[in-house]
Amino acid sequence: MSGNQKNQHWRWLAFAAVLALVSTGCGSEGGGDGQFQADSGAGGSDGSEDLAGEGGADGPRAPSFDGVSGVENNPIEQLFADPERNPRDFLGADAEGAQGYSDAAAACYTSPNVCGAADCGAFASCCVNTGACCEPIVDNPPLPALLDFQQCAGQTVAGCAQAAGSSATTFGQLEPVLNTRGFVPNGTATAEGGAVIGDPVNLSSERVQIDVRFSLPIGCNGTCLESAGVAFTAKEPDEFVDAEVGLLLSGSREVVSLMIGNAVADSFDAGTDSTQWRLILSPEGSAQVLRNGISQGTHSFDPAALKRALLVAFGRNLGAESSSAAIAVIESGSSLCDNPQAWTDRQPISITLDGNDVPSHALGVGPSIVQDGARKRMAYEVDGEIFISEEESPSAFFLGDLSPALVPTEPYEALGVGDPELVSDGSVLFLFYTARNQNGAGSIGVASSAQDPPLFMKAQGPVLVPTGDVISYDAPSVLYRDGLWVLVARTTLSSAATELRAFYTSDLDMGWERVIDGGLEQLTRVEGPTSEITDPSLIVHNSAYHLYYARRTGTRWAVELAVSDELLLWRAMGEVLGGSGEGFDSLGARSPDAISQPDRIELIYSGQDGVSFRLGTASRPAPSDTAPSIF
Numbered sequence: 001m002s003g004n005q006k007n008q009h010w011r012w013l014a015f016a017a018v019l020a021l022v023s024t025g026c027g028s029e030g031g032g033d034g035q036f037q038a039d040s041g042a043g044g045s046d047g048s049e050d051l052a053g054e055g056g057a058d059g060p061r062a063p064s065f066d067g068v069s070g071v072e073n074n075p076i077e078q079l080f081a082d083p084e085r086n087p088r089d090f091l092g093a094d095a096e097g098a099q100g101y102s103d104a105a106a107a108c109y110t111s112p113n114v115c116g117a118a119d120c121g122a123f124a125s126c127c128v129n130t131g132a133c134c135e136p137i138v139d140n141p142p143l144p145a146l147l148d149f150q151q152c153a154g155q156t157v158a159g160c161a162q163a164a165g166s167s168a169t170t171f172g173q174l175e176p177v178l179n180t181r182g183f184v185p186n187g188t189a190t191a192e193g194g195a196v197i198g199d200p201v202n203l204s205s206e207r208v209q210i211d212v213r214f215s216l217p218i219g220c221n222g223t224c225l226e227s228a229g230v231a232f233t234a235k236e237p238d239e240f241v242d243a244e245v246g247l248l249l250s251g252s253r254e255v256v257s258l259m260i261g262n263a264v265a266d267s268f269d270a271g272t273d274s275t276q277w278r279l280i281l282s283p284e285g286s287a288q289v290l291r292n293g294i295s296q297g298t299h300s301f302d303p304a305a306l307k308r309a310l311l312v313a314f315g316r317n318l319g320a321e322s323s324s325a326a327i328a329v330i331e332s333g334s335s336l337c338d339n340p341q342a343w344t345d346r347q348p349i350s351i352t353l354d355g356n357d358v359p360s361h362a363l364g365v366g367p368s369i370v371q372d373g374a375r376k377r378m379a380y381e382v383d384g385e386i387f388i389s390e391e392e393s394p395s396a397f398f399l400g401d402l403s404p405a406l407v408p409t410e411p412y413e414a415l416g417v418g419d420p421e422l423v424s425d426g427s428v429l430f431l432f433y434t435a436r437n438q439n440g441a442g443s444i445g446v447a448s449s450a451q452d453p454p455l456f457m458k459a460q461g462p463v464l465v466p467t468g469d470v471i472s473y474d475a476p477s478v479l480y481r482d483g484l485w486v487l488v489a490r491t492t493l494s495s496a497a498t499e500l501r502a503f504y505t506s507d508l509d510m511g512w513e514r515v516i517d518g519g520l521e522q523l524t525r526v527e528g529p530t531s532e533i534t535d536p537s538l539i540v541h542n543s544a545y546h547l548y549y550a551r552r553t554g555t556r557w558a559v560e561l562a563v564s565d566e567l568l569l570w571r572a573m574g575e576v577l578g579g580s581g582e583g584f585d586s587l588g589a590r591s592p593d594a595i596s597q598p599d600r601i602e603l604i605y606s607g608q609d610g611v612s613f614r615l616g617t618a619s620r621p622a623p624s625d626t627a628p629s630i631f
Helices: 003-023 087-095 100-108 118-122 159-162 520-524
Strands: 134-136 146-148 168-171 177-179 180-185 193-201 205-216 226-233 243-249 255-260 263-269 277-282 285-291 293-300 309-317 326-337 346-348 352-354 365-372 375-382 387-393 394-400 419-424 429-436 443-449 470-481 484-493 498-505 531-541 542-554 555-562 570-575 587-594 602-608 613-621
Touching: 087 100, 087 118, 100 118, 159 168, 159 193, 193 326, 205 243, 243 277, 243 309, 255 285, 255 293, 263 285, 263 293, 263 375, 309 326, 309 375, 346 484, 375 419, 387 419, 394 602, 419 470, 429 470, 443 470, 443 484, 484 531, 498 520, 520 555, 542 587, 555 602, 587 613
Parallel strands: 352 394, 365 419, 365 587, 470 531, 531 587, 555 587
Antiparallel strands: 134 326, 146 326, 168 193, 177 180, 180 326, 193 309, 205 277, 205 326, 226 243, 226 309, 243 255, 255 263, 277 285, 285 293, 346 613, 365 375, 375 387, 387 394, 419 429, 429 443, 470 484, 484 498, 531 542, 542 555, 555 570, 587 602, 602 613
């Protein structure tokens, strides 16, 4: 066990003793003599019911909305993630009152799958994981917009694709043929033929629409071996195509089938040569089939298995080319969407000093990252002290020296400072942190610097201290936007239960007000020792709040996500980042800290490999400015 791990382990043993004393009636002790105290407010609900759904090992958890009166008891107009976007303007008179807004919001928040209702477009949080808010890929799209194979009659498949600004690579025993019927795959009785078209597509983060018109075989009479299809596959075609999701025309049965997992999920009458087929694939895992513009149904597929999906045109033809099954036209379009599970580029962080690795710092605790002007800075804790490094390149950070940016100096910091949170208001860099007193109980402190490199000066005392039934605050996440400060911290109660609570202020010198009677406490409350929620990270992205946090189940850690428009009502996305299966984060992930970028979300976190936790980075596509206009 490292010195840092020993230190933390000792701290929590001391704190556990305090919890035991408090829960048996021996009283509690505050976190210091700070000048500001938190409003104890109203506690979370006792025992809200989990709503099962998709995403994560146990499914996302959504709070019960019975009795959520926060719309009336909080300055909701001030708390909207995007002050210029007020869902009430879209919802109309029915949402003017507090209860009206609560009812309308609850109808869209109660599960991850209800955001498709028309009125739910008012809520920017409904953009997450629904395929509803996407940005068309205009520059260098992976697939050709149009392949009119009939117009390419007599050409090679590669030549036809090249003229459309794309590419095609054929496969099979016989070369596919382009004639007046279109693309004839030229497969045989023992193998399929066809072509791979365009570049790989990440179906876990891209919505793809494929329009197809088939040429039905002539004179088949239910006995011919004629087929033609388009599908996405996870691997290069061999003798047969593994059609993970696609459409396949069967000449003998005169049907077009939806293929999922290389099996028939549904079948439809093939119609005629003029029948228009459309397949819409969304990154949340829905495959919708339309026939002449009319929906034929929606089925589920696994987008996580298709992060480098290949589009193939394929089939088998034993008849004459002039009467074979063929593909007349393929049209395609793709868009980048927000799928919170589509993380890429997961890699460990290196921290160097004068070009040499500092291994102990790569094992730092509670990382926080901030865009500070032209620089990216990362803070983390090592052995009860806070250090700040600067990004040199993605996943590579460097130290100016080995001097900590913040050390414990006050009585309320007797067991150290940790959980750093870096925030910039555009001119001053703030460092919020957890200060642990001699009993291990936490309060939230803050230091600030207007210098470069930063030299932090602490406030006179902690800015958030335990009162009432709260015996500890720790792991602060702080967001600043448009003059409003929002803080989310883990809260430990005298009952030993923990939950996340949100606070806000327009003036740091005036203290923090609590967001009361909302759903965050219900969503995140943990009562027993086998589970734990901590490490919140709150950002605004695409006009909605995204709250990442870590959940421990047994010994396994994973990152979960909840989204909201106003900090009161929450949609739970469940687990979004778990163990990768190999490397530094093979077993799990915790301590997330996110940054919103125009086209993506960047994350730093601690990866779990069974031996230690190591700092790492990841990112995912997430286009902003795509929430529907409500004006």
